[in-house]
Structure formats: C-alpha cells, structure tokens
Amino acid sequence: MKLTDIKDPSFIKNLSIKELEALAVDIRAFLLESIPNTGGHLSSNLGTVELIIALHYVFNSPDDAFIFDVGHQAYTHKILTGRINEFDTLRQTNGLSGYINYHESIHDQWESGHAGTAISALMGYIYAKRMKEESGEGIAIVGDASIVNGMSFEAMNMLGSDKNHRGIVVLNDNEMSISKSVGALSGALTKIRSMRLTIAMKKFWGRLTPHVILRLFGRLKRALRALFQRQNIFEDLGYMYVGPIDGHDIRLLIKTLKRIKPLKKSVIFHIVTEKGKGHPLAEIDKIGAYHGISNQNGKPKVGKSWSEVVALSIDQLQTLKKTFVIMPAMTMGTKMQKFSVKYPDRYIDIGIAEEHGATMAASLAHQNISVYYPIYATFSQRAFDQILNDIARSDHHVVFGIDRAGIVGEDGSTHQGLFDVSMFSIMPNVVITMPYDKDDLESLIYHGFMEQKHPFVIRYPRGQVQFNLDEENIKLKPLNGYWKYLRKGLGPVLISYGPSLDILKAANEKMKLDATIINARFIRPIDEKVLDEALKLNTKVFIYEEIANAAGLYPKVLDYMAKNGYKNDVCQKSLQDQVVTFGSYKDVLKKYAMDLEAVIKSLEAFL
Ligand SMILES: Cc1ncc(C[n+]2csc(CCOP(=O)(O)OP(=O)(O)O)c2C)c(N)n1
Numbered sequence: 001m002k003l004t005d006i007k008d009p010s011f012i013k014n015l016s017i018k019e020l021e022a023l024a025v026d027i028r029a030f031l032l033e034s035i036p037n038t039g040g041h042l043s044s045n046l047g048t049v050e051l052i053i054a055l056h057y058v059f060n061s062p063d064d065a066f067i068f069d070v071g072h073q074a075y076t077h078k079i080l081t082g083r084i085n086e087f088d089t090l091r092q093t094n095g096l097s098g099y100i101n102y103h104e105s106i107h108d109q110w111e112s113g114h115a116g117t118a119i120s121a122l123m124g125y126i127y128a129k130r131m132k133e134e135s136g137e138g139i140a141i142v143g144d145a146s147i148v149n150g151m152s153f154e155a156m157n158m159l160g161s162d163k164n165h166r167g168i169v170v171l172n173d174n175e176m177s178i179s180k181s182v183g184a185l186s187g188a189l190t191k192i193r194s195m196r197l198t199i200a201m202k203k204f205w206g207r208l209t210p211h212v213i214l215r216l217f218g219r220l221k222r223a224l225r226a227l228f229q230r231q232n233i234f235e236d237l238g239y240m241y242v243g244p245i246d247g248h249d250i251r252l253l254i255k256t257l258k259r260i261k262p263l264k265k266s267v268i269f270h271i272v273t274e275k276g277k278g279h280p281l282a283e284i285d286k287i288g289a290y291h292g293i294s295n296q297n298g299k300p301k302v303g304k305s306w307s308e309v310v311a312l313s314i315d316q317l318q319t320l321k322k323t324f325v326i327m328p329a330m331t332m333g334t335k336m337q338k339f340s341v342k343y344p345d346r347y348i349d350i351g352i353a354e355e356h357g358a359t360m361a362a363s364l365a366h367q368n369i370s371v372y373y374p375i376y377a378t379f380s381q382r383a384f385d386q387i388l389n390d391i392a393r394s395d396h397h398v399v400f401g402i403d404r405a406g407i408v409g410e411d412g413s414t415h416q417g418l419f420d421v422s423m424f425s426i427m428p429n430v431v432i433t434m435p436y437d438k439d440d441l442e443s444l445i446y447h448g449f450m451e452q453k454h455p456f457v458i459r460y461p462r463g464q465v466q467f468n469l470d471e472e473n474i475k476l477k478p479l480n481g482y483w484k485y486l487r488k489g490l491g492p493v494l495i496s497y498g499p500s501l502d503i504l505k506a507a508n509e510k511m512k513l514d515a516t517i518i519n520a521r522f523i524r525p526i527d528e529k530v531l532d533e534a535l536k537l538n539t540k541v542f543i544y545e546e547i548a549n550a551a552g553l554y555p556k557v558l559d560y561m562a563k564n565g566y567k568n569d570v571c572q573k574s575l576q577d578q579v580v581t582f583g584s585y586k587d588v589l590k591k592y593a594m595d596l597e598a599v600i601k602s603l604e605a606f607l
Helices: 009-014 017-038 043-047 049-058 075-080 084-089 118-131 150-161 184-195 199-208 211-228 250-260 280-284 306-317 337-342 354-366 377-392 420-425 438-451 498-511 528-537 553-563 585-591 596-606
Strands: 039-041 065-068 138-143 168-173 240-246 267-272 292-294 323-327 347-349 370-376 398-403 431-433 456-459 484-487 493-496 516-519 522-524 540-544 569-573
Touching: 009 049, 017 039, 017 043, 017 049, 017 075, 017 084, 017 250, 039 043, 043 049, 049 075, 049 138, 049 168, 049 250, 065 118, 075 084, 118 138, 118 150, 118 168, 168 184, 184 267, 240 250, 250 267, 306 323, 306 337, 306 370, 306 398, 306 438, 323 337, 323 354, 337 347, 354 370, 354 377, 354 398, 370 377, 377 398, 377 420, 420 431, 420 456, 420 522, 431 438, 438 456, 484 498, 493 498, 493 528, 498 516, 498 540, 498 596, 516 528, 522 553, 528 553, 540 553, 540 596, 553 569, 569 596
Parallel strands: 065 138, 138 168, 168 267, 240 267, 323 347, 323 370, 370 398, 398 456, 431 456, 493 516, 493 540, 540 569
Antiparallel strands: 039 292, 431 522, 484 516
C-alpha cells in the first residue's frame, strides 16, 4: 500500500513485522523529505516512527486513545490516520496543524501544545470511560523532558496510587528536551538505563547465544536483579515498570505492548529512542537546532531576530550588572546559548518547569540578585500563580523577557502570545513594556535592570527586527520618558506599542491622516502627561493592540479618561476573544482583520 493511499490505521493490523519495518522506512523517508519543505518539528518526529506504528498495531484508535504530550511528535500518527496528502500544507493557513488538532481527525484525542499535560489527560480519559461504562485504553506518550514537569508528577502521583483505574504511560526517552535534558530525574533515567541490561548488550547476547542459554541467562538476570537491584522511582510510585527497550525495534515494541495490554496495573513503559533518527545532523544535535526547523526553501532571513537582539543586549548588560538567568528549557529559542556558555555560574536551565522558575526568580530577587527570566509569552501563563503571588504581590524585582509576544504564526492557538499583557495587567506592581526600535530596546533593557525596582516585563515578538544591530552598536542607556511621539499632526491620535506601530505609520501615510502617532512603549503604567496632551490634540483616539482584548492598553486609557472627564471617541483594534489559529504571521493578521487593509477600513469607519 502506498502511503498516500492510507485512509485509516486499520490496514496496519494485516501487515507482517517485515512489512511494518518497511512502512517505518517509508514514513521516515517521507518525513525527511517533507518537513524541510514546510518547516516543522523534525527531530522529535523522526524518533517516534516505530513507536507510533507499534501503538496503532496493538491498540485500536479511536476506541483506544493516544494522548500525546505536547503533540509535536505525532506526524506518523497523522500519516497513519490518513492525512499524508495534506503534509505540503503543514503549519500553513487552513492547512494541516503541526500539533494534535481536534478539528482534524477523530484519532486526535488530546490537544495541548504545552508540555506536561498528557498524564492528567490520561486520567481524565480513563475516569470518563469508566463512568460512561465504555471500553477503551488510554495511552499517554510522554518525552523524558516532559515527564519531569510538575504537572506530570502531580498526575503520576495519583495514577500510581489508583487501584481502580489503569493507564499506560509510554516514556519516550531520547535524553533530549529541545536541547539536552536536565535535572536529577534525567540522571535517574540514565541510571535506570545503565543498571538494567543495556539494549546493545541484549542484542549482542541475542546474536551470540542460543535461545535456551538466553532464557537461562534471563532467569539469572532476574535473580541477580532481585538480589541487588533496588526498585526504580516508577515502581516506588506504584507502577509496573517495563523496559527500557529499544524504541526503534518494532518487533520488540509490539511484543512488549501486547504483554502490557492485558495488565490491570498502571504501567510506565520506558523506551529508548534516538531523537532525529535518520538525519545525520539531527542525530548528533545536542543544542536543539533540529528540534524544529523552518521551511528550507523559504527566503533566508535577513538581519537579526528580536530574540537575538534581546539576548545580545543582556550580554552587553553584564558590563554594568551581573545578572542571573533562569531558563525554562528554551535556550535555543531565546538565543541564550552564548550567555549560557559565557556565564555558566549565572545561568540555569531548569527544564520545563515555568512555575518553579518563577518562584526561584522571586527568591533570588529577594536576596537582591539581579535576575532575568526569559520565557515565551504562552508558557508564562503556566506560572500565573507563582508570578502573581511570589513576584508581583511581594513586588520583587524580577525582569521578564517575554519572547514570542503577539501572534506567533505557524505554531497556532496553543502558542499565541496574546494573553500576557492582560495577565500581567491584573497583577499588582508589574511594569509592562514593549520596544518598538533600537532606541527603545537600549533604554528599556537599561531601565529594567538598572533603574527599576518593580517586576518588569519587556515583551518582544517572534521574527526579525527592522533595524541593524550587532554587538558593538548596542548602547544601553537611561530612560528618557515613558511614551514617545513618532509624529505629531492635526489628525487623529493613533496609539500602539512594539513593531505594530509600523501598521499605524503605514495607515497614516496611505490615508494621509496627518495623525499623531504615539509609541506607548510602557503599556503599564501609561504616560499620563503624553496622554493628556494627546487627548487635547484631537477627539478621536485609535488604539491598536496585537493581543486578546481583556486588559490591554485600551481599558487603561478609558479608565484614565473616565476619571479625568475626557469625552474623546476611542476605538480599539485587537484580536478580541477569538481563538487564533495557525498560519504565516501575515496570513493570520489578515484572517483576523489586524492587517493594514483592515486597519484602514476600521479607521475609515471610525473617523
Ligand atoms: C509548558 C511548556 N514549556 C515549554 C514548551 C516548549 N517545548 C516544546 S517540546 C519541548 C521539549 C520536549 O522534550 P521531550 O518531552 O523530551 O520530547 P522530545 O521532543 O524530546 O520527543 C519543549 C521544551 C512547551 N511545549 N510547553
């Protein structure tokens, strides 16, 4: 059967092991060819081909549910459930999602995008099945970096003690997060791998030893294990631990899953895989360069990304102030590799543990250490309580670099950076800023670390900066005022922050508005002096915000106006309360009526 003819996974049950192995070869070849053309998660998907084939062989989706943690490693599942013909649209507007997606298939039974949710979802699934008196197994597929997340442990704690429900957790251990896995549990997994007979040894003995001796040897091994080997952490938590086995050996995967299937107890099935398998560079990648790749045929990016220039500025800052950096598993994405190598004593990758990172940052700040917490806008939400209670309430001077703020493009709804402004806005003491240009960047970084005493947020978008910046020409400098006029005119007042200001500039030019354009680089507190001046300049005020609309700049301006008797007409353009899906940044702006054309229409209606 050709891959392109696959409609659903039922065909797989009739294949022999040889045919399944051939299927794995074909799928891997397809992924190797297809992902570079569209961009997407390369390494994780190359590592799960055999596992997903074996799962579909032994279990019956959708009656049995595969619950992928994050959902970035499920391309083979998409292929086996009849979606290969859409792979040329992967992550593009109206195309195939890069993650598990409820709208795409009945086989997609858990959608998250954020790490650490699969075991909780597994528990929900098996409890629901029991209540509805339905059959069906739940199988969570969790990576070795995601299983150490706090949520995973909270769920494992309960599932392990639950005698009435059983769930299967496949621990896909490739020793990698996006970059190397970190922490004590990663060390414990290494220990488990080496304490048991290693996979290579097993294969070696398998080749050398006749079957009978191998069985005797197996008994001897079990006897020795009972004598000398302590249980591992999973057994201590009440699970049946199975493994580790080679996660690329389809025969062994199937044999083991068949044994696991009828068990009554919850199982941790530990498989060892190679991230990036089949791609020579991805296989040896230890920094995460091949975790997710961009479209290799696309236009090469010109200049530097916001993440790069912020990282360079933090590096520059070290001549003025020694800063401690807490990194929640995103060294590669936030471009902090150089800092991590240059200042290893002041840099800690804490893994996928955003909540822990926030509280640790609060404690460092309490000891008067200058602390920087770079975190993607979408993942900052994970640490809502810790940021609110430990940082904001107690007014600790932690500086947040909120990366991927605004529309993120191809990753889609689970990754949009549209809620951070509202989240931080409802917290006491937090100052929220966004640079528009080089001048803003230099003064906001300086101000945030050198002049501020409050929790301080510098948010910046995904994508490239519109200005030239190298290490040498960053000149960090004190702040000169809060808001800035980009131009003053006799027309309406247009306000925004960050690179979105370019849309307002373009609208002003196209419509010949002679507008006053304000760079509200402090979203909170607002600049009352400049706002006063502006409200007196013209009665019409238009505010553009690339965020969900709950608690952005708009309500702050309205509040100020109400308290000070202003009656100006004010109009806001934001993403409102919509769930914003995936596609190129440009397409998404257009789709949600946030692009230049839509702004012009709104302005025409408003003015
Ligand atoms: C809460 C949260 N923080 C960070 C991320 C970004 N992220 C996506 S995949 C990934 C690494 C996952 O590693 P692992 O679970 O071992 O799976 P692998 O990709 O190695 O198969 C990270 C950090 C995320 N999705 N969710």
